[in-house]
Amino acid sequence: MGTNIKYFLFPWFVLILFSTFSKTLCLDQTYDAFSKCLQNQTISPANISTILYSAQTPNFNSVLLAYIRNLRFTLPTTPKPQLIITPLNPSQVSAAVICARNLGHQVKIRSGGHDYDGLSYTSEHPFIILDMQNLRRIDVDPKAGTAYVEAGSTLGELYYRIHEKTNTFGFPAGVCPTVGVGGHISGGGYGNMIRKYGLSVDHIIDATVVDAQGKILNRKTMGDDLFWAIRGGGGASFAVVVSFTFNLVPVPETVTVFNIERYLSDNATELVYKWQTLMQDIDYNLFIRLLIQPVNDPIIKNKKTGRATFIALYLGNSKDLFSLLSTKFPELGLKKEDCLEMSWINSALYWANFDNTTKPEVLLNRTFTANYNKRKSDYVTTPITTAGLNLMWQKLITLEQVGMVFNSYGGRMNEIPATDTPMPHRKGSFYKIQYSDSWKEPGTAANDKHLGLIRELHTFMTPYVSKNPRGAYLNYRDIDIGVSHNWTYQQGEVYGRQYFMGNFDRLVKVKTLVDPTNFFRNEQSIPVQK
């Protein structure tokens, strides 16, 4: 018996040893070739050892995991990069692009790693990661009213640096402080000042990028087409964004927030119905987001009900906000004590769910507690009837798990032409829906269950949302709406039209012009001309 086991174990042992050995050899060859190329690009070996990682070098896993914000992509089966490179300056970014090109690597560009479907750090094809985490300079110039921010910075760092210099300027971008500038702004970028100031990309005045040839370009040298494309078309199809420069926007020294919950028994349906159109033209200083969720009934035990949470930012004081809503939306039943006055920077903390004892320094914290999650998006271009809303609540209550976020558009968004930047969902979009499911149970069975639930809700909503094509928001990455396996135009057009509608055609033209060999590609990149 004993000898039999030995006999059977031996070849396996040799096989495992051999495969580990050949893997090591192969990966080291990949590493060595890249390292040699970087040296030829005049980066010293000592410098290379601090920025280039393979599975055989220390810290590979921690560098990889540091910016994975969705546990669905931390499984042993999740495809891993052959190399990770973390450049320290623009010329190292350029060297990385040149070497990846020369050696035939597919590059995934990662800044904050918040991509909802992990496209910045995983792929079905062999790939390397160009990770921007070390490029984080931020210069705020309150006199000029501008800021320069590198792609690896987070939104929290950006808001903090603005607050350090001035309390009369802010920047219209996302709500979650750990989101990365590189992906967020090149994908459009919206937040709670969207009705007053539009998207992040509406304020960009310059950018530094590294193109597919490794050239470092600014607004003038990249030309109008590329400068247009990287303001919402997704950087990853066109170039590596190194930095953006933008105009700050004025904010008052006192802003007002509230967060109030209304259950179905509080006429939530009628309130949501009215909110849909109210947000088109009401005072641009007001933004109201709705969380639409299935919850336990607050009064009747073991009964499920629906709840709409109204979360507001008003760029003004509570007296003006209270009088505005008492006139325009009395049904909401807002009370004076619901309205909290604070500075703009504290409103950023409030919206990020920190309590009122938290100091702004928390915005510099890059640590993120990840869960398993999936997001999808839609645009509502015709207000949903109360009958439709009632069916929606019933569906949510049946599914139990999935929630929705309604983000009001209107205001300034109605005034900016849809062709100004690649993000086409402007006038005519009453609001955007984010479908949201987050869970803690590990395993593929749980993943499949939750992916099934959120897809079911998305399918259920089909009659109530935009069609031909059904719109989607690039920054709410959703590979369910189509992927490129081999980067044909036909595959790219499927998701491309949903994200960009008519602007897709110009994006394809720019892509064909600046990157005809499709060096910058991912599962949802812009294809070259057919």
Ligand SMILES: Cc1cc2nc3c(=O)[nH]c(=O)nc-3n(C[C@H](O)[C@H](O)[C@H](O)COP(=O)(O)OP(=O)(O)OC[C@H]3O[C@@H](n4cnc5c(N)ncnc54)[C@H](O)[C@@H]3O)c2cc1C
């Ligand atoms: C918790 C959370 C909250 C969010 N809140 C908001 C919100 O309020 N508003 C909103 O609009 N969106 C929001 N999002 C979505 C977010 O804007 C997108 O996920 C965005 O793309 C993230 O940017 P990133 O740099 O962190 O992501 P990454 O995963 O690093 O990148 C996302 C995409 O951009 C590409 N990319 C990244 N860096 C560069 C670069 N330097 N050059 C070229 N291409 C690059 C990547 O290759 C990938 O395709 C949120 C996401 C999460 C997870």
Ligand SMILES: *[C@@H]1O[C@H](CO)[C@@H](O)[C@H](O)[C@H]1NC(C)=O
């Ligand atoms: C080294 O760099 C030079 C100049 O950038 C380039 O022409 C040459 O092809 C490179 N050689 C290798 C082996 O990469």
Ligand SMILES: *[C@@H]1O[C@H](CO)[C@@H](O)[C@H](O)[C@H]1NC(C)=O
């Ligand atoms: C490269 O290494 C040298 C010597 O260690 C160091 O002084 C220099 O700052 C490094 N350069 C970069 C860009 O990291």
Ligand SMILES: *[C@@H]1O[C@H](CO)[C@@H](O)[C@H](O)[C@H]1NC(C)=O
């Ligand atoms: C709900 O609406 C009805 C009819 O408009 C009204 O009588 C009732 O007071 C409202 N309930 C609440 C809690 O606002």
Ligand SMILES: *[C@@H]1O[C@H](CO)[C@@H](O)[C@H](O)[C@H]1NC(C)=O
């Ligand atoms: C902070 O919040 C608590 C409870 O939510 C409240 O009692 C307190 O008054 C608040 N403090 C300030 C300074 O707003």
Ligand SMILES: *[C@@H]1O[C@H](CO)[C@@H](O)[C@H](O)[C@H]1NC(C)=O
């Ligand atoms: C940073 O954030 C993480 C995750 O939320 C938290 O655990 C940690 O305590 C925070 N650190 C500081 C210094 O705030």
Ligand SMILES: *[C@@H]1O[C@H](CO)[C@@H](O)[C@H](O)[C@H]1NC(C)=O
């Ligand atoms: C591209 O992919 C599609 C579907 O995935 C397949 O039908 C087609 O043959 C592929 N084309 C090439 C050129 O590989």
